[in-house]
Amino acid sequence: FxxxxxxxxARTTLGGDxxxxxxxxxxxxxxxxxxxxxxxxxxxxxxxxFPFGTLILLWLYRELRKEEEIGKSxxxxxxxxxxxxxxxxxxxxxxxxxxxxxxxxxxxRSNHSWKQAVSSSLYTLLxxxxxxTAMLLPVYREIPRFLNWFTGVAATEGIYGTGERGFFSLTxxxxxx
Numbered sequence: 211f212x213x214x215x216x217x218x219x220a221r222t223t224l225g226g227d228x229x230x231x232x233x234x235x236x237x238x239x240x241x242x243x244x245x246x247x248x249x250x251x252x253x254x255x256x257x258x259x260f261p262f263g264t265l266i267l268l269w270l271y272r273e274l275r276k277e278e279e280i281g282k283s284x285x286x287x288x289x290x291x292x293x294x295x296x297x298x299x300x301x302x303x304x305x306x307x308x309x310x311x312x313x314x315x316x317x318x319r320s321n322h323s324w325k326q327a328v329s330s331s332l333y334t335l336l337x338x339x340x341x342x343t344a345m346l347l348p349v350y351r352e353i354p355r356f357l358n359w360f361t362g363v364a365a366t367e368g369i370y371g372t373g374e375r376g377f378f379s380l381t382x383x384x385x386x387x
Contacts, residue, residue, distance in 0.1 A: 212261040215268050223275070259299045266291050270309060274316050285313065285330055286337035293341025306338045 220232035270288060273280050280288075292305040310331050317327035346353065366374065 212265045212268070216264065219268055219272060259295070259302060262291075262295055262298075263302065263305060266295065266305060266309065270312060274312070279322075280313070280330065282333050285333035286340070288313075289334035289337025289339075290341035290344075291337075292334075293338035293343075294345055295341075296338070297342055297345035306335075306342075310334045310338070 216235055217232045220235040221228045224231040266288070269291070273284060273288070288309055289306070292302075292309045296303045296306050313334050314327045314331040317330050318324070322330075
């Protein structure tokens with residue numbers, strides 16, 4: 211569905227040979243992400259990140275291309291989607307930040323006031339918090355255990371909580387990347 215929507219969005223956006231460009235972008239959907247096909251055949255929490263993250267970005271892009279202002283309910287829903295994805299894959303909190311920041315900048319670039327830009331961003335933040343809460347409610351008793359695990363991983367120099375106490379060194383960061 212995401213690849214089809216990407217193709218459809220590209221057809222309506224690209225100039226020149228729209229059909230070929232749209233197909234090329236849809237194929238890129240699978241070639242950019244090195245594990246895209248494996249994530250389709252072997253289910254894991256990583257199977258959500260690429261297609262649903264791209265889907266959120268396509269939705270955001272399509273909303274921003276319209277001439278009208280994004281409604282409050284859509285802002286909340288965009289935030290909710292990013293919040294759900296952030297909890298499904300913890301390092302996807304970047305989606306929450308990106309969606310909020312993009313809406314803020316778009317409002318400013320569209321000659322809206324600072325107040326309108328902040329207001330739209332706050333509606334998106336509210337939606338994100340609702341999405342995060344909705345995902346955490348079923349497992350709220352496990353949050354302390356998760357925080358202990360996260361602290362253990364973050365406060366050691368090795369991979370996955372191994373090694374000496376301390377934070378990632380520059381060498382470990384480059385190795386992890």
